[in-house]
Amino acid sequence: MSFLRLESLTKQYGATTAAKNITLDIAKGEFVSLLGPSGCGKTTTLQMIAGFVEPTQGRILMDGVNITNQKANQRGIGIVFQSYALFPHMTVAENARFGLEMRRVPVDESHRRVSETLELVGLDHLGDRYPRELSGGQRQRVALARALVIRPPLLLLDEPLSNLDAKLRENMQIELRNIQQQVGTTTLMVTHDQSEALSLSDRVVVMNQGCVVQVDEPFNAYEQPNDTFVSSFVGKTNLLSAQVVNRNGQPCLRLGECIFDFPVTAGLESDDIKLSIRPERLELTDIHHGQLIGRVRTRLFLGNHWLYQIESNAGDLLVTLPNHGFMAIGVGDDVGVRWQPDAVRILKEQAYG
Amino acid sequence: MAELTSTLSETPNPPVSKRLAPWLLSGPGAIFFLTLLGMPLLMTLVLSFNSFDYSEGIISTFTLNNYLEVLTDSYFHEIFLRTYGISVAVVILCILIGVPEAYILSRMRSPWRSLFLVVTLAPLLISVVVRTLGWVLLIGGNGLLGKTLEALGLAEASAGNLMYTHTGVIMALVHVLVPFMVISVWAALQKLDPAVENASLSLGASHSIVFRRIVIPQILPGILSGSLIVFALSASAFATPAIIGGRRLKVAATAAYDEYLNTMNWPLGAAIAFILLVANVALVMTYNRMMERRFRRTLG
């Protein structure tokens, strides 16, 4: 049962297509992220749903009602803006009360709802402050409270955490997820930060060049990327060129000097294919036990893990190893690289735009 | 944010209401300006081609006589020469005084800097009449300057009387207009990256070389725009030349005033006014062209 439905939503600015044929179903209570690099059309899509940008084509249905031509101020959608867009001349409580005033909610009720919502976001003690007197994280919460107080059927978050520093961002991620689950509002978030999208959402919609590339649960988007774009945008990966070769009448893959079986080589159009292996799925071993042989070029210590760059016949490989408290392999060492068969993904070349 | 703003510029074919909106919004102001600024100027232009007779007043004809008179009569030559001569002198003095002062201001420490900036700019809010009166009291017949000179035994008191002299008019105009130069240069100095100055010092340049080779070239647009403002305002100044220059040192603005309110020869006054206007507009336009061409590339 879909609550929000986008039907081939398209937006053109002159000759450029900002969003192309966006089709998407979001269930009630779901948390969905639009994930993509800047200019991929995610913000345009959000703005069309909000009613700030008119679609060139397509329809938007909310709860079965076509809202494509409805004005922004009649849609009742809650929005948290990237810049927070707080009203600087109003206090925190006045900011939160604004939407209720517009709905002519009686004073007692609006008073109660404002303090409930401020309590929900943990700002009940700061109602009399002005936005300029608040920290970035607190402003973020005010923006969230202001959007939630009207009990919107749909909540749109436009890069909500991008203005916070790294540590605060992590805390807010957890809190945002908790609040969303507590109030159960259907939520659509726009972000370019893949870890944010993966950790917060029920499903991610990966976009590139105005198109939807993959809609999937975070784990699947990471583990089963549809194409080269998704695999490299969602998480780090090694994108490698391989060839389909014949070994004893059996089609196999060749990667550098390593030839190995692969279950689903049938149906591959070309002999040259791209495959992806995540850095954490590669293991380093001695040169006799590796499927590939290489030499350590760079080693970076990243706190909880090590990042190695290995030169090999198959190209440069990134390998991450958990930190176990001792330094094992150093720069210049010859190493073997190996992987489990299920770590390898064959990818389509990106074909859209 | 870039995405957000790009979505604000709307589709190529917005609905009629959206295309009309800017005109509805700016309409009242535009109509106000077109009627109350356009009509009077047009009327004055027409008037400058009319002729005037002392017994009959203004006669609606079409004649170039007023312009010919202004352009050929040595009396008017002298007036316009004086007007622009004074303006050039005022601009040069404003540069010599205003540029170093703006630089000194920008190097002051925190409370002093804003205090003296306000001291420099505040006279702009005080009426020109008051400021010119101050100069009359300083350089007038019985003024403080003469008395000081006498008391110091440097000269006789009459040497301090600069009323009705070019020096007096120029001094007072510099006083009235130098804040504009300071503002312009100050604004240009604000855009300067202080690290650039330190970089040139670290490369072995002396302070005076830094000022000449590093600071001046970067604030040149500010100096030029300040000079433009000072020149334009000084060429069209009325109160200061009228009070300190008096009848003896007529400039374009006071000449137009006399033709209108004393001689009542409005067509001639209109011609003087239009020449002043055209010279001013031509100057500003030339300057804008020049700036666009020269500085857009380097100092955008």
Place this chain on the structure above:
Amino acid sequence: MQRNGKFALLFHSLFVVFLLAPLVVVVLVAFTPNGYLSYPTSGLSLRWFKAILDNPAFIRAFWNSMYLGIAAATISAVLAIPAALAIVRYQFRGRDGLVSLFLSPLMIPHVVLGVAFLSFFSRIGIYGSFPALVAAHVIIIMPYTMRLVMASVFGMDRSAEQAALSLGSSQWTVFRRVTLPMILPGVAGGWVLAFTTSFDELSMTIFVASPSTTTLPVQMYNHIAHTIDPLIASVSTVLIVITALFMVVLDRLYGLDKVLIGKG
């Protein structure tokens, strides 16, 4: 930051003396106990301040200037706000022309505007009237209002308006409750700059003011053209003091340098 050298500080001191000396002299003369133009050597007296009260022409001119400044600044703000919104937020043909139109009075010598208004107003029969004076002043102060209002519209975060829309406000409510309060500092700064420009204007007003609508600068100019006495010094002193108080308030509210830079 480097410090200024001795020579720089000497230069600066001379500059400040040059700037303030004429104003100080005016204030000194105003306190003279003598009946003629002189410096108060034998003692200070307020007799010339009392003399202002016996001189209704100055009082009337002062109030004329006040009303004129308030009316003209307010009308210019009312015209400038929608025009600035149109210019900053819409792309349309004629946009640049419109900006030039509103800023054009900066290029036109005030004397030229004065003679133009003189013939225009006498032709349509409203010469010397208060509304005519207001209209003329709106023209000359509009560039200042326009610049500051345009700057504040430009600097405003438009997503606050989108936020208000998403919360259910009508376009008019968005303007009244969000846009206007957010650009108010710029509008107020523009108003103040416009008011002081109107209040001090002489070169244009002298052509269009009649005896009944004479403004303070015009009245003072006519007085000086006739005679220079301690009375005009005391009137000027009052004006200096009012301006100074005004500047302190302005500086507290907005920062004087910000407002004044709009003048250049």
